[in-house]
Amino acid sequence: MKTLTTLILSGLLLSTPASAGVLEDKNCGSCHRLKAEETEKGFTGPDLHYAGNKFQPEWLKHFLNNPEVIRPAGFVTDPGFLPKTDLPPHISSSKEDANALAQELMDLKISAPTPVTSEPLSKGLRARIKYQFERTFGCISCHQSLNLAGKIRGGISGPSLVNAGNRLQADWVADWLKAPETYTAKRRMPRYKMEPDTLDQFTRFLMTLKKENIK
């Protein structure tokens, strides 16, 4: 039975012309973890085996064609958190390739986070969460975000959140804040135990951060 399935499967694989896919063709796996089975250590770029849970497809297409810096200190793997110097820009793909890559990335999923609302916050609530983002929880110590004047500020040990609302899926953001271990065994971000309401509001707050709002 097993051999039969293998035969059928390999037959299927052989019949698809473009080998295993664009991600493989372009060797993206040399820096990125693309499969959950691969071990977490040793990659020089962020994990992408849950890209379909994490990113918005439009952002992916744009990024792959026109890369921007998300981690100003580089993707730091050094245990002592030594920032990387002279970071090479990310390879950029043609529009066509970028679309194909994005499509394959959107198929990489490891979880099914509970759907949440990403409805914008009222002005008052937004001010309150912003205050908590900066003070109560100190998120801004490690993440760039936008101040009231639309200027970028904040620490750089975590990925920039300046464009989180265009880049990340709301469901994933909520899941990351609730159960980060689903995605990364060992993190550098402190763990928070937010009340469900706070978690919901933080997610919606992060989704309001968009680079169009930079002044």
Next chain:
Amino acid sequence: MIINRKFLLTRIILLTTLVTACGQSEQATPAAKPPTQQEVAEVTQQTPQPKPVQVTEDTRQTYQWYCSQCHGIKGKGDGINAKLLTVPPRNHTKAAYLETRTDEQLFEAIKFGGLSVGRAPCMPAWEHTLEEDAIHSLVRYIRELCDCEAL
């Protein structure tokens, strides 16, 4: 204890007037606000009693992994976020300051964050990340870094 709490509260109120947030401050930062209920509640939490613990390889690794992002690999307050914070991360090798802080205060700062001991909120709370034992050993490690004890 009552005096102590009052003192802490004054520190917090003082602090809020000086510091609005942790990102590099801008001219346009919003006006300072009094501490929220939650922040005040945190201050009045029970003080856990530290017990004698050892500094192990684990302690050093924990420090490097989490704390060095701000405090630097050698604890000198020069991690990669340091220059971007309104209040600089404390230099853990400076005895002159750390002598003035008790082990309990250091423990609370790590567990509940800077605000809980009248310090800046840029110092995050590690209560849901690190076990109490790990925090006690980090306090010992900081005592090693400053080569000092509370006076």
